[in-house]
Amino acid sequence: MSAGGERILIRGGRIVDPASGFDERGDLAIADGRVAGVVRAPEGFAPDRVLEAAGLVVCPGLVDLAARLREPGHEHKGTVASETRAAAAGGVTTLCCPPDTDPVIDTPAVVELVRRLARGAGHARVVCLGALTRGLDGERLSEMAALAEAGCVGVGNGRRPVPNTLVLRRAMEYAATFGLTVHIHPMDAWLRDGGCAHEGAVAARLGLPGIPEAAETAEVARCLALVEQTGVRAHFGRVSTARAVRMIARARYDGLPVTADVAAAHLHLTEADLAGFNAEAHLEPPLRTERDREGLREGLARGVLAAVCSDHEPHEPDAKLAPFPSTEVGASGLETLLPLVLRLVDEGVLTLPQAIERLTAGPAAVLGLEAGTLAEGARADVCVFDPAAEWRLDPERMVSAGRNTPFAGWTLKGRVRWTLLEGRVVWEAD
Amino acid sequence: MSGASLQVDERGRLRHFLTVEGLGRELLTEILDTAESFAGVTEQTVKKVPLLRGKTIVNLFFEASTRTRTTFELAAKRLSADVLNINVSASATTKGETLLDTLRNLEAMHVDMFVVRHADSGAAHFIARHVRPHVSVVNAGDGRHAHPTQALLDAFTIRRRKGRFEDLVVAIVGDILHSRVARSQIHALNTLGTGEVRVVAPRTLLPAHVEDLGVHVFHRMEDGLREADVVIMLRLQKERMRGAHLPSEHEYFRLYGLTEERLGLARPDAIVMHPGPINRGIELESRVADGPRSVILEQVEHGIAVRMAIMSMTMRTAQGGAA
Numbered sequence: 001m002s003a004g005g006e007r008i009l010i011r012g013g014r015i016v017d018p019a020s021g022f023d024e025r026g027d028l029a030i031a032d033g034r035v036a037g038v039v040r041a042p043e044g045f046a047p048d049r050v051l052e053a054a055g056l057v058v059c060p061g062l063v064d065l066a067a068r069l070r071e072p073g074h075e076h077k078g079t080v081a082s083e084t085r086a087a088a089a090g091g092v093t094t095l096c097c098p099p100d101t102d103p104v105i106d107t108p109a110v111v112e113l114v115r116r117l118a119r120g121a122g123h124a125r126v127v128c129l130g131a132l133t134r135g136l137d138g139e140r141l142s143e144m145a146a147l148a149e150a151g152c153v154g155v156g157n158g159r160r161p162v163p164n165t166l167v168l169r170r171a172m173e174y175a176a177t178f179g180l181t182v183h184i185h186p187m188d189a190w191l192r193d194g195g196c197a198h199e200g201a202v203a204a205r206l207g208l209p210g211i212p213e214a215a216e217t218a219e220v221a222r223c224l225a226l227v228e229q230t231g232v233r234a235h236f237g238r239v240s241t242a243r244a245v246r247m248i249a250r251a252r253y254d255g256l257p258v259t260a261d262v263a264a265a266h267l268h269l270t271e272a273d274l275a276g277f278n279a280e281a282h283l284e285p286p287l288r289t290e291r292d293r294e295g296l297r298e299g300l301a302r303g304v305l306a307a308v309c310s311d312h313e314p315h316e317p318d319a320k321l322a323p324f325p326s327t328e329v330g331a332s333g334l335e336t337l338l339p340l341v342l343r344l345v346d347e348g349v350l351t352l353p354q355a356i357e358r359l360t361a362g363p364a365a366v367l368g369l370e371a372g373t374l375a376e377g378a379r380a381d382v383c384v385f386d387p388a389a390e391w392r393l394d395p396e397r398m399v400s401a402g403r404n405t406p407f408a409g410w411t412l413k414g415r416v417r418w419t420l421l422e423g424r425v426v427w428e429a430d
Numbered sequence: 431m432s433g434a435s436l437q438v439d440e441r442g443r444l445r446h447f448l449t450v451e452g453l454g455r456e457l458l459t460e461i462l463d464t465a466e467s468f469a470g471v472t473e474q475t476v477k478k479v480p481l482l483r484g485k486t487i488v489n490l491f492f493e494a495s496t497r498t499r500t501t502f503e504l505a506a507k508r509l510s511a512d513v514l515n516i517n518v519s520a521s522a523t524t525k526g527e528t529l530l531d532t533l534r535n536l537e538a539m540h541v542d543m544f545v546v547r548h549a550d551s552g553a554a555h556f557i558a559r560h561v562r563p564h565v566s567v568v569n570a571g572d573g574r575h576a577h578p579t580q581a582l583l584d585a586f587t588i589r590r591r592k593g594r595f596e597d598l599v600v601a602i603v604g605d606i607l608h609s610r611v612a613r614s615q616i617h618a619l620n621t622l623g624t625g626e627v628r629v630v631a632p633r634t635l636l637p638a639h640v641e642d643l644g645v646h647v648f649h650r651m652e653d654g655l656r657e658a659d660v661v662i663m664l665r666l667q668k669e670r671m672r673g674a675h676l677p678s679e680h681e682y683f684r685l686y687g688l689t690e691e692r693l694g695l696a697r698p699d700a701i702v703m704h705p706g707p708i709n710r711g712i713e714l715e716s717r718v719a720d721g722p723r724s725v726i727l728e729q730v731e732h733g734i735a736v737r738m739a740i741m742s743m744t745m746r747t748a749q750g751g752a753a
Contacts, residue, residue, distance in 0.1 A: 199637075199638045200638055200639055201638070201639040201642045203637070203638070204637035204638055204639050204640055204642065204643065205451070205613070205642075205643065206551055206552065206575055207551040207572070207573050207574030207575030207576065207610055207613055208551050208552075208573075208574070208575070209551075209574070210637070210638060212638070276436070276555065277551070277552030277555050277556065318528065321528070321530055322528065322529055322530075322550075322556065323529065323548060323550035323551070323552045323553035323555075323556045323572070323573075324550065324551065324552040324556075325550045325551060325552070325573065326529075326550050
């Protein structure tokens with residue numbers, strides 16, 4: 001089927017489009033892969049297909065700032081095809097792939113490879129972050145201009161450090177030359193040492209090597225000083241401490257061009273979830289304290305944190321079958337992203353439009369993408385979900401190749417009914 | 431919370447022995463009482479009881495150890511079990527065999543109990559979660575997390591010497607941060623109702639929120655020793671100097687080394703303990719180590735009886751109360 005060939009009418013849903021400040025019941029008309037009409041279909045619109053959305057929410061397809069698809073390099077954990085299908089199941093239509101694939105995304109060829117795989121699969125749009133340094137070695141600049149031309153939406157060093165502050169400064173200056181946003185994983189490698197859990201009461205008890213709060217705040221402080229010096233646009237990915245949120249809030253207040261996001265798991269779990277050496281809760285950055293979780297929620301509500309991401313990291317079962325410190329970090333998160341953010345609406349942290357904004361327009365703005373909106377003429381990336389549907393998360397029924405989740409057995413609320421990518425239904429729940 | 435339900439069966443009996451945390455006072459007392467009954471065995475000319483005859487126990491050590499492995503081996507032999515010592519060097523595991531594969535291979539040989547030492551915190555829990563139902567796991571030290579048999583033999587030694595825990599002041603001195611021994615001792619002493627448990631160390635050798643474990647924190651040795659009934663010195667690893675935890679052994683001994691003079695601040699009948707192996711002139715001077723108040727060699731001796739108690743109790747539970 002040619003892209004956008006079908007005319008679709010999504011009828012009678014609650015249309016929530018935070019980008020245009022829109023929240024009304026009505027119809028959404030889609031033609032030629034774009035939004036043709038909001039609330040009322042254009043005169044004489046004859047749909048090929050009608051999706052009945054009474055009682056459902058119709059919002060822009062979600063934009064995810066961090067999802068590892070494992071291809072190229074780690075296909076035993078997942079592939080672009082398997083993980084973009086999980087994205088579609090989770091209502092995610094655009095996702096951003098960090099550069100730490102194997103080979104690293106430090107040449108246009110790898111960008112092209114990922115894009116071609118994604119286009120071939122057709123479940124979701126994949127954009128890439130390019131490597132900040134060649135091979136992520138933290139020492140030599142990557143060919144950022146070429147990466148920008150190849151379509152990278154920003155540059156970053158994955159989770160690998162750039163120990164030399166002069167190299168980091170030059171990398172930021174060079175990125176700024178081409179208008180590239182630098183994505184930062186705020187973690188000081190030395191303070192992190194061999195840590196695998198938040199340095200606090202739980203790690204003390206379990207004897208797990210700790211990662212102190214200062215591993216995050218020290219790196220945020222170093223980067224903020226360089227942002228001020230270089231004027232580069234910077235994005236702090238996966239903030240985990242309340243103190244870092246306050247530092248970023250202050251920097252934004254001072255007018256620095258910085259944004260930040262948080263992973264969905266960190267808005268719900270804490271260090272206490274490591275009890276019994278639960279390897280599913282072995283995440284990076286580590287789950288921190290109750291106070292940090294509250295600080296993250298508050299930062300999200302106030303807009304200091306512009307986005308919630310899945311921080312999707314699918315693994316094969318063996319990756320988690322070892323003593324806690326030897327297990328691999330991360331959780332498969334694409335399919336729990338929406339319900340975990342909706343849970344914050346139930347808990348009174350966010351309004352529904354705010355929740356949707358942090359999953360759509362917020363992250364789209366960080367990436368500078370034309371996505372995350374249902375304005376007339378916009379690309380018809382749409383998520384239609386039932387906000388009242390409750391379901392129990394059974395890892396065996398996940399779409400992702402990775403069944404590693406700390407939320408197994410949780411009763412979640414909010415289920416995706418349809419996902420549309422450029423006017424095409426790419427996911428339909430049975 | 432950390433493993434209590436995993437190591438105790440529905441009737442409250444010891445199924446595995448992974449950590450002291452979460453075990454009740456009654457159960458710890460039962461272990462000490464059982465050990466007391468075995469202490470007699472080790473003093474007889476025929477030092478054997480047939481409790482575990484026909485059982486196979488594997489000492490599965492992923493980290494080097496002489497003392498702990500030897501006392502486990504002796505304990506098993508005195509219970510008439512067959513013992514297999516397996517030292518899995520780091521290189522063998524990096525060749526690709528996972529911990530689970532190693533375990534499955536040994537299980538296929540019809541092992542009844544694993545005594546495990548591993549560099550990762552949580553390793554014993556992990557193994558206990560994956561063994562067959564009738565197999566018991568005893569933790570012989572996992573990372574920085576726990577060394578519960580050491581803690582129990584220390585408690586046994588204290589009870590034999592002092593006869594009680596209620597009004598005792600126990601000072602644990604040294605590298606608490608990296609010490610699985612200290613963590614288990616703190617849980618054991620608190621559960622047994624010890625009057626006051628203190629830790630004495632510079633801040634670089636204390637974990638964050640250490641006071642949440644139920645201890646009073648001292649940075650000055652002189653303050654920490656005052657009126658103490660029991661002084662437990664921990665081993666200081668040489669690596670701590672490289673990791674910038676300490677400037678030098680010299681300064682450590684000057685500030686935290688146990689000398690005769692400092693020991694004078696403790697109660698006149700205070701005893702000195704050490705899990706071994708000791709570093710003379712770093713943690714304590716020889717006059718103290720070999721002095722009348724040192725019970726360091728008694729600890730080693732008691733290790734056998736305490737491990738016999740724990741092995742027989744867990745095995746009895748795991749295999750249906752027959753023994």
